[in-house]
Amino acid sequence: MGWWRRDADTPSDVPGRTAWTRGRVLASAAILAGALLAFPRLVPNTPGNLGSLLETFLPWTGLAVPVLLALALLRRSATAALAAVLPAALWAGLFGGRLFPAGPPAAHDLTVLQHNVSDDNPDPAGTARALARTGADLIALEELTPAALPVYQAVLAPGHPHHTVVGTVGLWSRHPLTDSRPVDIKPAAAGADWSRGLRSTARTPSGDLAVYVAHLPSVRIRLPDGFGSGWRDESAAALGAALAAEKRDRVVLLGDFNSTLDDRGLDPVLSQMTPAREGFGFSWPAAFPIARIDHVMTRAATPVTTWTLPATGSDHRPVAARIKL
Known part of the structure:
Protein backbone atom coordinates (compact mmCIF):
# COMPACT_ATOMS: atom_id res chain seq x y z
CA MET A 1 0.00 0.00 0.00
CA GLY A 2 1.04 3.65 -0.36
CA TRP A 3 2.78 5.60 2.36
CA TRP A 4 -0.46 7.44 3.13
CA ARG A 5 -2.22 4.35 4.44
CA ARG A 6 -1.46 2.18 7.40
CA ASP A 7 -1.88 -1.56 7.09
CA ALA A 8 0.02 -4.69 7.95
CA ASP A 9 2.84 -3.77 5.56
CA THR A 10 3.12 -0.14 6.72
CA PRO A 11 3.79 -0.05 10.44
CA SER A 12 3.35 3.10 12.44
CA ASP A 13 6.42 4.62 14.04
CA VAL A 14 4.34 5.14 17.21
CA PRO A 15 1.71 2.62 18.28
CA GLY A 16 -1.72 3.82 17.25
CA ARG A 17 -0.39 6.50 14.86
CA THR A 18 -1.26 6.48 11.15
CA ALA A 19 -0.28 8.58 8.17
CA TRP A 20 -3.27 10.77 9.01
CA THR A 21 -2.45 11.21 12.68
CA ARG A 22 1.32 11.72 12.33
CA GLY A 23 2.90 15.08 11.52
CA ARG A 24 0.53 17.39 13.33
CA VAL A 25 3.35 19.79 14.18
CA LEU A 26 4.38 19.91 10.52
CA ALA A 27 0.77 20.48 9.49
CA SER A 28 0.53 23.34 11.98
CA ALA A 29 3.72 24.86 10.52
CA ALA A 30 2.23 24.63 7.02
CA ILE A 31 -0.96 26.36 8.15
CA LEU A 32 1.13 29.08 9.83
CA ALA A 33 3.14 29.57 6.61
CA GLY A 34 -0.12 29.94 4.70
CA ALA A 35 -1.46 32.44 7.21
CA LEU A 36 1.71 34.54 6.94
CA LEU A 37 1.41 34.56 3.15
CA ALA A 38 -2.27 35.47 3.16
CA PHE A 39 -2.24 37.95 6.04
CA PRO A 40 1.30 39.32 6.53
CA ARG A 41 -0.09 42.52 8.06
CA LEU A 42 -1.30 40.55 11.04
CA VAL A 43 2.35 40.43 12.09
CA PRO A 44 2.88 43.58 14.16
CA ASN A 45 5.68 46.03 13.55
CA THR A 46 6.50 46.18 17.23
CA PRO A 47 8.89 45.06 18.39
CA GLY A 48 11.59 45.23 15.74
CA ASN A 49 9.43 45.99 12.67
CA LEU A 50 8.96 42.26 12.13
CA GLY A 51 5.93 42.87 9.90
CA SER A 52 7.91 44.99 7.46
CA LEU A 53 10.75 42.48 7.51
CA LEU A 54 8.36 39.66 6.56
CA GLU A 55 6.77 41.76 3.81
CA THR A 56 10.16 42.70 2.36
CA PHE A 57 10.96 39.07 1.63
CA LEU A 58 7.39 37.78 1.25
CA PRO A 59 7.91 35.97 -2.09
CA TRP A 60 10.70 33.93 -0.53
CA THR A 61 8.31 32.40 2.01
CA GLY A 62 7.38 30.04 -0.83
CA LEU A 63 10.63 28.19 -0.12
CA ALA A 64 8.88 26.76 2.94
CA VAL A 65 6.65 24.64 0.67
CA PRO A 66 9.27 22.18 -0.68
CA VAL A 67 10.81 21.95 2.78
CA LEU A 68 7.45 21.10 4.34
CA LEU A 69 6.69 18.55 1.62
CA ALA A 70 10.07 16.88 2.05
CA LEU A 71 9.59 16.67 5.82
CA ALA A 72 6.08 15.30 5.31
CA LEU A 73 7.48 12.53 3.12
CA LEU A 74 10.18 11.73 5.65
CA ARG A 75 7.60 11.70 8.41
CA ARG A 76 5.21 9.69 6.22
CA SER A 77 2.45 12.12 7.15
CA ALA A 78 -0.49 12.54 4.80
CA THR A 79 -1.85 15.28 7.08
CA ALA A 80 1.32 17.38 6.79
CA ALA A 81 1.51 16.84 3.02
CA LEU A 82 -2.10 17.91 2.58
CA ALA A 83 -1.57 20.96 4.79
CA ALA A 84 1.43 22.00 2.67
CA VAL A 85 -0.96 22.45 -0.24
CA LEU A 86 -2.33 25.56 1.51
CA PRO A 87 0.82 27.72 1.35
CA ALA A 88 1.60 26.29 -2.09
CA ALA A 89 -1.79 27.40 -3.44
CA LEU A 90 -1.55 30.80 -1.77
CA TRP A 91 1.93 31.41 -3.14
CA ALA A 92 0.80 30.42 -6.61
CA GLY A 93 -2.15 32.80 -6.37
CA LEU A 94 -0.04 35.70 -5.13
CA PHE A 95 3.16 35.28 -7.12
CA GLY A 96 2.77 32.47 -9.63
CA GLY A 97 1.77 34.81 -12.43
CA ARG A 98 5.11 36.56 -12.18
CA LEU A 99 6.91 33.43 -13.35
CA PHE A 100 5.51 33.73 -16.87
CA PRO A 101 7.16 35.96 -19.49
CA ALA A 102 5.53 39.21 -20.47
CA GLY A 103 3.69 39.55 -23.75
CA PRO A 104 4.78 41.71 -26.69
CA PRO A 105 5.47 45.39 -25.93
CA ALA A 106 2.28 47.42 -25.62
CA ALA A 107 1.77 50.88 -27.06
CA HIS A 108 3.49 53.51 -24.94
CA ASP A 109 4.50 57.16 -24.99
Whole structure:
Protein backbone atom coordinates (compact mmCIF):
# COMPACT_ATOMS: atom_id res chain seq x y z
CA MET A 1 0.00 0.00 0.00
CA GLY A 2 1.04 3.65 -0.36
CA TRP A 3 2.78 5.60 2.36
CA TRP A 4 -0.46 7.44 3.13
CA ARG A 5 -2.22 4.35 4.44
CA ARG A 6 -1.46 2.18 7.40
CA ASP A 7 -1.88 -1.56 7.09
CA ALA A 8 0.02 -4.69 7.95
CA ASP A 9 2.84 -3.77 5.56
CA THR A 10 3.12 -0.14 6.72
CA PRO A 11 3.79 -0.05 10.44
CA SER A 12 3.35 3.10 12.44
CA ASP A 13 6.42 4.62 14.04
CA VAL A 14 4.34 5.14 17.21
CA PRO A 15 1.71 2.62 18.28
CA GLY A 16 -1.72 3.82 17.25
CA ARG A 17 -0.39 6.50 14.86
CA THR A 18 -1.26 6.48 11.15
CA ALA A 19 -0.28 8.58 8.17
CA TRP A 20 -3.27 10.77 9.01
CA THR A 21 -2.45 11.21 12.68
CA ARG A 22 1.32 11.72 12.33
CA GLY A 23 2.90 15.08 11.52
CA ARG A 24 0.53 17.39 13.33
CA VAL A 25 3.35 19.79 14.18
CA LEU A 26 4.38 19.91 10.52
CA ALA A 27 0.77 20.48 9.49
CA SER A 28 0.53 23.34 11.98
CA ALA A 29 3.72 24.86 10.52
CA ALA A 30 2.23 24.63 7.02
CA ILE A 31 -0.96 26.36 8.15
CA LEU A 32 1.13 29.08 9.83
CA ALA A 33 3.14 29.57 6.61
CA GLY A 34 -0.12 29.94 4.70
CA ALA A 35 -1.46 32.44 7.21
CA LEU A 36 1.71 34.54 6.94
CA LEU A 37 1.41 34.56 3.15
CA ALA A 38 -2.27 35.47 3.16
CA PHE A 39 -2.24 37.95 6.04
CA PRO A 40 1.30 39.32 6.53
CA ARG A 41 -0.09 42.52 8.06
CA LEU A 42 -1.30 40.55 11.04
CA VAL A 43 2.35 40.43 12.09
CA PRO A 44 2.88 43.58 14.16
CA ASN A 45 5.68 46.03 13.55
CA THR A 46 6.50 46.18 17.23
CA PRO A 47 8.89 45.06 18.39
CA GLY A 48 11.59 45.23 15.74
CA ASN A 49 9.43 45.99 12.67
CA LEU A 50 8.96 42.26 12.13
CA GLY A 51 5.93 42.87 9.90
CA SER A 52 7.91 44.99 7.46
CA LEU A 53 10.75 42.48 7.51
CA LEU A 54 8.36 39.66 6.56
CA GLU A 55 6.77 41.76 3.81
CA THR A 56 10.16 42.70 2.36
CA PHE A 57 10.96 39.07 1.63
CA LEU A 58 7.39 37.78 1.25
CA PRO A 59 7.91 35.97 -2.09
CA TRP A 60 10.70 33.93 -0.53
CA THR A 61 8.31 32.40 2.01
CA GLY A 62 7.38 30.04 -0.83
CA LEU A 63 10.63 28.19 -0.12
CA ALA A 64 8.88 26.76 2.94
CA VAL A 65 6.65 24.64 0.67
CA PRO A 66 9.27 22.18 -0.68
CA VAL A 67 10.81 21.95 2.78
CA LEU A 68 7.45 21.10 4.34
CA LEU A 69 6.69 18.55 1.62
CA ALA A 70 10.07 16.88 2.05
CA LEU A 71 9.59 16.67 5.82
CA ALA A 72 6.08 15.30 5.31
CA LEU A 73 7.48 12.53 3.12
CA LEU A 74 10.18 11.73 5.65
CA ARG A 75 7.60 11.70 8.41
CA ARG A 76 5.21 9.69 6.22
CA SER A 77 2.45 12.12 7.15
CA ALA A 78 -0.49 12.54 4.80
CA THR A 79 -1.85 15.28 7.08
CA ALA A 80 1.32 17.38 6.79
CA ALA A 81 1.51 16.84 3.02
CA LEU A 82 -2.10 17.91 2.58
CA ALA A 83 -1.57 20.96 4.79
CA ALA A 84 1.43 22.00 2.67
CA VAL A 85 -0.96 22.45 -0.24
CA LEU A 86 -2.33 25.56 1.51
CA PRO A 87 0.82 27.72 1.35
CA ALA A 88 1.60 26.29 -2.09
CA ALA A 89 -1.79 27.40 -3.44
CA LEU A 90 -1.55 30.80 -1.77
CA TRP A 91 1.93 31.41 -3.14
CA ALA A 92 0.80 30.42 -6.61
CA GLY A 93 -2.15 32.80 -6.37
CA LEU A 94 -0.04 35.70 -5.13
CA PHE A 95 3.16 35.28 -7.12
CA GLY A 96 2.77 32.47 -9.63
CA GLY A 97 1.77 34.81 -12.43
CA ARG A 98 5.11 36.56 -12.18
CA LEU A 99 6.91 33.43 -13.35
CA PHE A 100 5.51 33.73 -16.87
CA PRO A 101 7.16 35.96 -19.49
CA ALA A 102 5.53 39.21 -20.47
CA GLY A 103 3.69 39.55 -23.75
CA PRO A 104 4.78 41.71 -26.69
CA PRO A 105 5.47 45.39 -25.93
CA ALA A 106 2.28 47.42 -25.62
CA ALA A 107 1.77 50.88 -27.06
CA HIS A 108 3.49 53.51 -24.94
CA ASP A 109 4.50 57.16 -24.99
CA LEU A 110 7.52 57.21 -22.71
CA THR A 111 10.33 54.93 -21.54
CA VAL A 112 11.81 55.72 -18.14
CA LEU A 113 14.75 54.26 -16.27
CA GLN A 114 15.69 54.28 -12.61
CA HIS A 115 19.13 53.36 -11.23
CA ASN A 116 20.98 53.71 -7.95
CA VAL A 117 24.46 54.02 -9.45
CA SER A 118 26.23 53.47 -6.06
CA ASP A 119 28.52 56.01 -4.50
CA ASP A 120 31.46 53.57 -4.74
CA ASN A 121 30.85 52.52 -8.35
CA PRO A 122 34.30 51.71 -9.82
CA ASP A 123 33.16 52.45 -13.40
CA PRO A 124 30.72 55.37 -13.59
CA ALA A 125 31.54 55.96 -17.27
CA GLY A 126 30.67 52.36 -18.13
CA THR A 127 27.47 52.59 -16.14
CA ALA A 128 26.51 55.84 -17.87
CA ARG A 129 27.16 54.33 -21.31
CA ALA A 130 25.00 51.31 -20.47
CA LEU A 131 22.15 53.57 -19.39
CA ALA A 132 22.46 55.80 -22.45
CA ARG A 133 22.17 52.77 -24.74
CA THR A 134 18.74 51.88 -23.33
CA GLY A 135 17.05 54.68 -25.25
CA ALA A 136 15.06 55.77 -22.19
CA ASP A 137 13.46 59.20 -22.38
CA LEU A 138 13.96 59.88 -18.67
CA ILE A 139 16.85 58.57 -16.57
CA ALA A 140 16.79 58.99 -12.79
CA LEU A 141 19.98 58.38 -10.80
CA GLU A 142 20.73 58.14 -7.08
CA GLU A 143 23.95 58.14 -5.03
CA LEU A 144 25.61 60.65 -7.31
CA THR A 145 28.93 61.83 -5.90
CA PRO A 146 30.75 65.10 -6.70
CA ALA A 147 33.54 63.10 -8.35
CA ALA A 148 31.28 60.96 -10.53
CA LEU A 149 28.70 63.61 -11.46
CA PRO A 150 30.77 65.20 -14.28
CA VAL A 151 31.19 61.73 -15.80
CA TYR A 152 27.45 61.11 -15.94
CA GLN A 153 26.86 64.61 -17.29
CA ALA A 154 29.36 64.13 -20.10
CA VAL A 155 28.20 60.67 -21.17
CA LEU A 156 24.45 61.30 -20.94
CA ALA A 157 24.41 64.82 -22.41
CA PRO A 158 24.32 63.87 -26.13
CA GLY A 159 21.08 61.92 -25.85
CA HIS A 160 19.69 63.64 -22.76
CA PRO A 161 20.58 67.35 -22.98
CA HIS A 162 18.26 68.40 -20.18
CA HIS A 163 19.09 67.52 -16.60
CA THR A 164 18.73 68.62 -13.01
CA VAL A 165 20.60 67.50 -9.89
CA VAL A 166 19.67 68.02 -6.25
CA GLY A 167 22.02 66.66 -3.61
CA THR A 168 22.75 63.04 -4.54
CA VAL A 169 19.82 62.49 -6.96
CA GLY A 170 19.50 63.59 -10.57
CA LEU A 171 17.24 63.44 -13.60
CA TRP A 172 18.31 63.38 -17.26
CA SER A 173 15.77 63.91 -20.04
CA ARG A 174 15.42 63.96 -23.81
CA HIS A 175 12.72 66.60 -23.33
CA PRO A 176 12.93 70.02 -21.67
CA LEU A 177 12.71 70.18 -17.88
CA THR A 178 11.19 73.13 -16.06
CA ASP A 179 10.22 74.05 -12.48
CA SER A 180 12.95 71.84 -11.04
CA ARG A 181 13.29 72.03 -7.29
CA PRO A 182 14.24 70.00 -4.21
CA VAL A 183 11.67 67.87 -2.40
CA ASP A 184 12.20 67.71 1.34
CA ILE A 185 12.05 64.05 2.39
CA LYS A 186 14.75 64.38 5.05
CA PRO A 187 14.19 62.50 8.32
CA ALA A 188 14.28 64.84 11.31
CA ALA A 189 17.46 63.31 12.71
CA ALA A 190 19.40 63.42 9.41
CA GLY A 191 22.17 65.94 8.84
CA ALA A 192 21.53 69.32 7.30
CA ASP A 193 23.27 68.36 4.03
CA TRP A 194 21.03 65.28 3.53
CA SER A 195 19.21 65.89 0.24
CA ARG A 196 17.68 63.03 -1.72
CA GLY A 197 14.54 64.28 -3.43
CA LEU A 198 13.71 66.40 -6.46
CA ARG A 199 10.73 67.37 -8.56
CA SER A 200 10.70 68.63 -12.15
CA THR A 201 8.25 69.11 -15.02
CA ALA A 202 9.06 67.18 -18.20
CA ARG A 203 7.63 68.75 -21.35
CA THR A 204 7.07 65.67 -23.51
CA PRO A 205 5.38 65.50 -26.95
CA SER A 206 2.43 63.83 -25.20
CA GLY A 207 2.09 66.63 -22.67
CA ASP A 208 3.65 67.87 -19.47
CA LEU A 209 4.05 65.69 -16.41
CA ALA A 210 5.58 66.04 -12.98
CA VAL A 211 8.60 63.83 -12.41
CA TYR A 212 9.83 62.99 -8.92
CA VAL A 213 13.12 61.32 -8.06
CA ALA A 214 13.59 60.03 -4.53
CA HIS A 215 16.09 57.97 -2.56
CA LEU A 216 14.66 56.86 0.76
CA PRO A 217 17.01 55.97 3.65
CA SER A 218 18.53 52.52 3.92
CA VAL A 219 17.27 49.90 6.34
CA ARG A 220 19.37 47.68 8.56
CA ILE A 221 18.86 44.44 10.45
CA ARG A 222 20.59 44.71 13.81
CA LEU A 223 20.28 43.04 17.17
CA PRO A 224 18.54 43.82 19.45
CA ASP A 225 16.66 46.50 17.45
CA GLY A 226 15.49 44.23 14.64
CA PHE A 227 14.56 45.69 11.25
CA GLY A 228 15.60 49.33 11.47
CA SER A 229 13.27 51.15 9.05
CA GLY A 230 12.36 54.23 11.09
CA TRP A 231 14.16 56.78 8.91
CA ARG A 232 12.86 55.17 5.73
CA ASP A 233 9.28 55.19 7.00
CA GLU A 234 9.58 58.84 8.03
CA SER A 235 10.97 59.73 4.61
CA ALA A 236 8.18 57.78 2.86
CA ALA A 237 5.60 59.78 4.81
CA ALA A 238 7.23 63.05 3.72
CA LEU A 239 7.29 61.89 0.10
CA GLY A 240 3.65 60.90 0.34
CA ALA A 241 2.78 64.39 1.61
CA ALA A 242 4.68 65.99 -1.29
CA LEU A 243 2.82 63.83 -3.80
CA ALA A 244 -0.51 64.69 -2.18
CA ALA A 245 0.30 68.39 -2.62
CA GLU A 246 1.30 67.98 -6.29
CA LYS A 247 -1.06 70.00 -8.48
CA ARG A 248 -0.40 68.20 -11.76
CA ASP A 249 -2.53 65.18 -12.49
CA ARG A 250 0.11 63.20 -14.36
CA VAL A 251 3.03 62.17 -12.20
CA VAL A 252 5.95 59.78 -12.64
CA LEU A 253 7.91 58.75 -9.55
CA LEU A 254 11.34 57.12 -9.89
CA GLY A 255 13.65 56.04 -7.13
CA ASP A 256 15.37 53.70 -4.76
CA PHE A 257 12.86 53.28 -1.95
CA ASN A 258 14.73 50.69 0.10
CA SER A 259 11.34 49.01 0.30
CA THR A 260 9.41 46.39 -1.62
CA LEU A 261 5.85 46.93 -2.80
CA ASP A 262 4.58 44.52 -0.13
CA ASP A 263 6.18 46.48 2.72
CA ARG A 264 3.65 48.54 4.69
CA GLY A 265 6.31 51.21 5.21
CA LEU A 266 5.66 52.40 1.66
CA ASP A 267 1.91 52.84 2.19
CA PRO A 268 2.00 56.69 2.19
CA VAL A 269 3.35 56.54 -1.38
CA LEU A 270 1.52 53.48 -2.72
CA SER A 271 -1.83 54.90 -1.59
CA GLN A 272 -1.42 57.59 -4.28
CA MET A 273 0.60 55.91 -7.02
CA THR A 274 0.38 52.92 -9.37
CA PRO A 275 3.60 50.89 -9.39
CA ALA A 276 5.04 49.33 -12.52
CA ARG A 277 4.74 45.69 -11.48
CA GLU A 278 5.62 42.79 -13.76
CA GLY A 279 7.53 39.66 -12.88
CA PHE A 280 9.66 39.67 -9.76
CA GLY A 281 12.14 42.19 -11.15
CA PHE A 282 14.51 41.86 -8.18
CA SER A 283 16.99 44.73 -8.32
CA TRP A 284 19.17 44.32 -5.22
CA PRO A 285 21.86 43.18 -4.60
CA ALA A 286 23.08 43.19 -8.18
CA ALA A 287 25.16 40.01 -7.92
CA PHE A 288 22.23 37.90 -6.69
CA PRO A 289 19.05 40.01 -6.46
CA ILE A 290 16.61 38.97 -3.74
CA ALA A 291 14.34 42.03 -3.49
CA ARG A 292 13.00 44.77 -5.71
CA ILE A 293 13.59 48.02 -3.90
CA ASP A 294 13.96 50.23 -6.99
CA HIS A 295 10.64 51.32 -8.48
CA VAL A 296 8.80 53.23 -11.16
CA MET A 297 5.34 54.54 -10.22
CA THR A 298 2.75 56.67 -11.96
CA ARG A 299 -0.39 58.70 -11.36
CA ALA A 300 -2.91 59.45 -14.12
CA ALA A 301 -0.66 57.42 -16.44
CA THR A 302 -0.36 53.68 -17.06
CA PRO A 303 2.81 51.60 -16.70
CA VAL A 304 2.44 49.02 -19.47
CA THR A 305 5.57 46.96 -18.85
CA THR A 306 8.67 46.93 -16.66
CA TRP A 307 11.93 45.02 -16.51
CA THR A 308 15.36 44.97 -14.90
CA LEU A 309 18.54 45.50 -16.89
CA PRO A 310 21.90 43.69 -16.59
CA ALA A 311 24.15 44.67 -13.72
CA THR A 312 26.44 47.68 -14.04
CA GLY A 313 29.21 48.71 -11.67
CA SER A 314 26.56 49.39 -9.00
CA ASP A 315 25.23 47.12 -6.26
CA HIS A 316 21.72 47.75 -7.71
CA ARG A 317 20.36 46.76 -11.10
CA PRO A 318 18.67 49.36 -13.29
CA VAL A 319 14.86 49.20 -13.57
CA ALA A 320 13.06 50.41 -16.69
CA ALA A 321 9.39 50.84 -17.59
CA ARG A 322 7.26 51.89 -20.53
CA ILE A 323 4.45 54.31 -19.74
CA LYS A 324 1.26 55.19 -21.56
CA LEU A 325 0.26 58.79 -20.87
